[in-house]
Amino acid sequence: MSNVFEQYEKKNEFLVCVDSDGCAMDTMEIKHRRCFAPEMIKTWNLTEREDYILNLWYDLNLYTKTRGINRFKGLAETFKIISKEGVEIEDLDSILNWVETTNELSNNSLLREIEKTDSKGLKMTHEWSLNVNKSIEELPKGDEPFEGVSEGLEALSKKVDVAVVSSANGEALNDEWGRHDYIKFLTALLGQEAGTKQHCIAELKKKGYDTDNVLMVGDAPGDLQAAQKNDVRYYPILVGKEKFSWDRLVNEAVPKLMNGTFDEEYQNKLIKEFNDSLK
Ligand SMILES: [Mg+2]
Structure with missing residues (x-):
């Protein structure tokens, strides 16, 4: 370092x-629109209120004071809001608890927590995060500046x-x-x-x-x-x-x-x- x-x-x-x-x-628009948000819809099968959830994700990550927040914090914020609106997220408490208490918001730290807790919510979060990385790698490399x-x-x-x-x-x-x-x-x-x-x-x-x-x-x-x-x-x-x-x-x-x-x-x-x- x-x-x-x-x-x-x-x-x-x-x-x-x-x-x-x-x-x-x-790079932010394309990553959120093509990777983070659609992978979230897929992993949690949120197709029923997809437009509402997608727009909420874009607002939180691109257009409001939380622009640029860590992916896991963005996920937790989105889930907190949509669960209040009646969208059910399985094992949400485990996700929120990890995001709020971990000292490292990373895939590796998430894996260690999964080993300890065997939580379904955290396993899905990890799967989502890996799929996001994969889809970012697969993005076409265009004129990004x-x-x-x-x-x-x-x-x-x-x-x-x-x-x-x-x-x-x-x-x-x-x-x-x-x-x-x-x-x-x-x-x-x-x-x-x-x-x-x-x-x-x-x-x-x-x-x-x-x-x-x-x-x-x-x-x-x-x-x-x-x-x-x-x-x-x-x-x-x-x-x-x-x-x-x-x-x-x-x-x-x-x-x-x-x-x-x-x-x-x-x-x-x-x-x-x-x-x-x-x-
Ligand atoms: Mg930036």
């Missing part, structure tokens, strides 16, 4: 950290250090960012193996950047939190307005960061806009 930071080389005085999924790469990202990264990399800070797995990140030949624009490509986003920003700051010279760019409330915990500035890529957001990042926000006018008023305006974009 430490190695990646030991080898890091600071090149400029300013650092822009960029999230990947839903921020630079247009948002419009404006290519030019944006190129322009930024001439003035500032650009580091990807993501909670996706490192291999997938290398594959995606490598396939589009974007790695040349970066000083680091950090995935979940490097630690949480908050941790990664903290480690990068130690490389000699002034706190006022660091900006986190993200699309979800978790990105904002990671920035705030490190006292660095935050710039939102707004859902549905990604091209506009990237253009403004390059033409307005980063210039402001560099000339010292990215002040509290500007920051508050951006955060308000971000909060308003998520229901």
